[in-house]
Amino acid sequence: MKNALTLVVLIFTPSMTFAQGTVAFVNGPASLVQRWTSADESSLTPVPVGGGYVQLIAAPKGTPLPAPLGVYEGSSGFVPGYSSLAGFLAANPGWAVPYVDPPGATAPIVHAPGRFNGGTGVIQPLASGGDADYLVLGWTGPYDTYDAAYAADMASPNSSFLGMSAIATTHTGDPTLGTGPELPVPLSSTFQGITLAPAVIPEPTTFLIAALGAVLLLLLLRCG
Numbered sequence: 001m002k003n004a005l006t007l008v009v010l011i012f013t014p015s016m017t018f019a020q021g022t023v024a025f026v027n028g029p030a031s032l033v034q035r036w037t038s039a040d041e042s043s044l045t046p047v048p049v050g051g052g053y054v055q056l057i058a059a060p061k062g063t064p065l066p067a068p069l070g071v072y073e074g075s076s077g078f079v080p081g082y083s084s085l086a087g088f089l090a091a092n093p094g095w096a097v098p099y100v101d102p103p104g105a106t107a108p109i110v111h112a113p114g115r116f117n118g119g120t121g122v123i124q125p126l127a128s129g130g131d132a133d134y135l136v137l138g139w140t141g142p143y144d145t146y147d148a149a150y151a152a153d154m155a156s157p158n159s160s161f162l163g164m165s166a167i168a169t170t171h172t173g174d175p176t177l178g179t180g181p182e183l184p185v186p187l188s189s190t191f192q193g194i195t196l197a198p199a200v201i202p203e204p205t206t207f208l209i210a211a212l213g214a215v216l217l218l219l220l221l222r223c224g
Contacts, residue, residue: 021172129174
């Protein structure tokens with residue numbers, strides 16, 4: 001019995017280990033990382049070289065994203081819902097930072113305004129070479145993590161503009177093909193760009209009103 005169990009583990013472990021797909025985390029001239037011109041001017045300009053970072057988040061195709069990082073409020077800016085990347089991911093099971101080297105690394109704006117090249121991302125668990133949904137987080141400034149950018153903006157408003165792209169879908173390269181691994185699929189063919197805007201932090205009274213509204217709605221539903 002022990003030998004049989006060992007055989008099953010040996011058979012299935014490789015497939016579990018290599019259940020993944022690869023993408024090239026890169027954008028093109030038609031999908032730039034752009035930012036508001038200033039805290040008071042919503043016209044867009046590409047983020048300058050060295051002026052910000054982006055991070056790839058991905059999941060198997062069709063995975064729900066019930067709690068976005070934040071929402072754009074028209075001419076007001078971007079209202080973030082989370083102060084940390086860990087909190088955002090915990091609220092959205094199945095979504096994760098793809099493996100890159102070094103793990104968790106973010107990609108700076110390099111070579112040209114609004115452009116990035118973060119190398120190869122390994123999305124897992126994912127059917128080898130399968131389809132994946134992805135989004136891109138971004139922020140301006142010298143901060144190499146979202147958490148640091150958010151903290152800096154809380155300490156000094158408008159020191160970093162934040163944003164989250166729309167969800168896109170991509171095929172991925174299959175690194176397990178017996179004839180040789182497929183090349184990573186460039187995201188430049190599906191990524192639609194991202195806008196970074198001033199962070200708008202609701203006043204505590206806003207949170208209180210929202211909470212009271214939720215309680216009243218719950219009471220009405222129960223009474224009905």
